[in-house]
Amino acid sequence: MTAKRVSYTLDSSLQSVNTAEETAQLLASKAGFDEDNCLRISMAVREAAVNAVLHGNAYDPNKKMTIAFENTGRALVITVTDEGRGLDVSKVPDPTTPENLLKQSGRGIFLMRSFMDEVRIRLLAPGTEVTMVKNVSGPAEHHKEASK
Amino acid sequence: MTAKRVSYTLDSSLQSVNTAEETAQLLASKAGFDEDNCLRISMAVREAAVNAVLHGNAYDPNKKMTIAFENTGRALVITVTDEGRGLDVSKVPDPTTPENLLKQSGRGIFLMRSFMDEVRIRLLAPGTEVTMVKNVSGPAEHHKEASK
Amino acid sequence: MSMKSITRQVDGITIVDLSGRITLGEGSVVLRDIVRDLVTKGQRKILLNLGDVTYIDSSGIGELVSAFTTVRNQGGELKLLNLTKKVHDLLQITKLYTVFDVKDDEATAVAAFK
Amino acid sequence: MSMKSITRQVDGITIVDLSGRITLGEGSVVLRDIVRDLVTKGQRKILLNLGDVTYIDSSGIGELVSAFTTVRNQGGELKLLNLTKKVHDLLQITKLYTVFDVKDDEATAVAAFK
Ligand SMILES: Nc1ncnc2c1ncn2[C@@H]1O[C@H](COP(=O)(O)OP(=O)(O)O)[C@@H](O)[C@H]1O
Ligand SMILES: Nc1ncnc2c1ncn2[C@@H]1O[C@H](COP(=O)(O)OP(=O)(O)O)[C@@H](O)[C@H]1O
Numbered sequence: 001m002t003a004k005r006v007s008y009t010l011d012s013s014l015q016s017v018n019t020a021e022e023t024a025q026l027l028a029s030k031a032g033f034d035e036d037n038c039l040r041i042s043m044a045v046r047e048a049a050v051n052a053v054l055h056g057n058a059y060d061p062n063k064k065m066t067i068a069f070e071n072t073g074r075a076l077v078i079t080v081t082d083e084g085r086g087l088d089v090s091k092v093p094d095p096t097t098p099e100n101l102l103k104q105s106g107r108g109i110f111l112m113r114s115f116m117d118e119v120r121i122r123l124l125a126p127g128t129e130v131t132m133v134k135n136v137s138g139p140a141e142h143h144k145e146a147s148k
Numbered sequence: 149m150t151a152k153r154v155s156y157t158l159d160s161s162l163q164s165v166n167t168a169e170e171t172a173q174l175l176a177s178k179a180g181f182d183e184d185n186c187l188r189i190s191m192a193v194r195e196a197a198v199n200a201v202l203h204g205n206a207y208d209p210n211k212k213m214t215i216a217f218e219n220t221g222r223a224l225v226i227t228v229t230d231e232g233r234g235l236d237v238s239k240v241p242d243p244t245t246p247e248n249l250l251k252q253s254g255r256g257i258f259l260m261r262s263f264m265d266e267v268r269i270r271l272l273a274p275g276t277e278v279t280m281v282k283n284v285s286g287p288a289e290h291h292k293e294a295s296k
Numbered sequence: 297m298s299m300k301s302i303t304r305q306v307d308g309i310t311i312v313d314l315s316g317r318i319t320l321g322e323g324s325v326v327l328r329d330i331v332r333d334l335v336t337k338g339q340r341k342i343l344l345n346l347g348d349v350t351y352i353d354s355s356g357i358g359e360l361v362s363a364f365t366t367v368r369n370q371g372g373e374l375k376l377l378n379l380t381k382k383v384h385d386l387l388q389i390t391k392l393y394t395v396f397d398v399k400d401d402e403a404t405a406v407a408a409f410k
Numbered sequence: 411m412s413m414k415s416i417t418r419q420v421d422g423i424t425i426v427d428l429s430g431r432i433t434l435g436e437g438s439v440v441l442r443d444i445v446r447d448l449v450t451k452g453q454r455k456i457l458l459n460l461g462d463v464t465y466i467d468s469s470g471i472g473e474l475v476s477a478f479t480t481v482r483n484q485g486g487e488l489k490l491l492n493l494t495k496k497v498h499d500l501l502q503i504t505k506l507y508t509v510f511d512v513k514d515d516e517a518t519a520v521a522a523f524k
Contacts, residue, residue: 013162015161017434043467047467054325054434055329058298058321058326059321061163101506104475107471107472110504187382194319195353198320198353198354202439203440208412210412233440250361250365252362253354253355258354
């Protein structure tokens with residue numbers, strides 16, 4: 001894996017969500033991840049992109065989503081940002097508790113966390129930045145500790 | 149009003165829904181409808197376009213929505229078609245009955261009927277065609293009878 | 297084009313001033329998110345000020361209904377303030393006008409919460 | 411790319427063979443419409459065959475859950491048939507696997523309805 005970074009600025013549409021998902025699938029595969037991990041990465045990216053378009057930018061034609069992929073050699077680092085109202089993670093309930101299990105929504109961030117080794121959410125002013133890390137050879141605990 | 153017909157073929161996206169709504173607003177105004185009726189027409193068109201994109205074509209990039217506006221001199225006749233799975237109107241419940249009143253959805257076709265003088269829904273193979281008529285000078289009963 | 301919102305507190309009531317369009321895509325998800333956030337934070341008395349709402353479609357109406365039932369199911373109250381004629385007519389047509397508690401003066405609305 | 415569905419009747423059970431993607435936009439509204447139509451027509455025993463479903467996102471999972479609760483609230487039963495490994499894993503992760511009655515053989519599934 002050689003280090004490189006590529007970034008896309010996309011309209012707030014469902015088509016952009018599909019573009020983000022497909023690009024993630026392609027770049028994950030190029031970065032050497034196996035089929036299962038490519039799928040996990042592309043699903044996490046899809047969830048982040050849906051949130052950016054739907055909850056963040058609310059399909060506003062004047063607001064863009066950006067998605068950046070960086071291959072650090074040890075990991076694929078993917079950053080999805082929007083220009084929306086901001087996400088307060090402390091207010092996002094656990095979708096697997098009995099009282100939330102049969103709710104229709106609320107599983108997006110949970111799935112990102114399940115599929116990636118690390119998910120960091122940061123408030124911009126305005127907007128939200130979601131950074132997702134997938135290590136080349138499974139969860140690297142020391143790396144996780146170091147980046148906290 | 150002079151007779152004329154214009155037709156657009158649009159992608160199955162929310163952007164197309166907005167385009168359809170704005171075009172309806174413009175053409176209704178050109179056809180001489182007052183502000184209130186222009187709004188009613190554009191709202192009915194928006195509901196028909198949402199249904200075509202969401203329920204009909206289900207955002208499929210290979211399926212198109214078409215919207216045609218015809219000014220017959222007596223009425224503005226608007227036809228929205230999709231290439232979807234077809235709509236069986238007999239299965240659409242009345243959203244104003246007590247058991248449906250607090251449902252989240254199911255008011256689109258009802259609003260089209262409320263805002264336009266006439267709404268006809270026809271199954272294509274495959275797809276749905278929704279024809280909506282707004283008379284230039286209010287509901288013309290004899291015209292309605294004749295077209296049944 | 298899209299919806300904007302400002303949330304403020306008056307005498308223990310959360311007032312949400314909405315402006316713009318509450319339609320599929322643009323405003324309806326935002327409205328849902330706002331109401332869910334308030335309920336998660338424990339707010340149970342919510343007044344939606346629709347005075348500057350320019351357009352609502354059937355999806356927006358659905359979101360208003362579902363905000364209403366969400367808050368009520370948590371033992372709270374959601375009221376509407378300052379309907380424009382358009383929005384008023386829309387609620388009349390859909391027979392929802394009597395479902396909502398609609399006020400046209402903020403002080404009266406605030407005082408009307410239990 | 412988008413979702414396809416075929417609906418058939420076997421011994422009083424409605425089997426819906428789904429294929430493609432159940433995701434926001436593409437398949438999730440279609441799935442909702444199909445289940446609502448069946449329930450409106452009085453069908454209360456529904457078996458969703460997910461054998462050819464290639465991709466489900468959180469919105470698709472939400473639609474499956476809501477299909478399940480819609481049918482159950484009408485006194486009916488909705489079961490799942492033929493999960494691929496991907497879909498199986500997704501239901502495990504989200505703790506929904508034990509919520510659904512999942513079968514991997516059509517005849518067994520049909521016989522399992524009350
Ligand atoms: N980019 C974002 N901007 C603003 N709010 C967000 C964003 N992403 C998520 N949220 C909020 O967090 C909640 C939970 O998100 P998620 O776990 O993805 O589930 P869902 O999207 O199904 O609700 C959303 O309902 C929304 O209120
Ligand atoms: N163009 C269409 N193609 C297929 N099904 C449709 C179409 N339009 C409407 N429907 C069906 O009719 C139902 C009622 O539509 P509508 O009254 O517009 O309310 P809503 O869209 O809020 O459900 C929809 O839920 C859908 O199942």
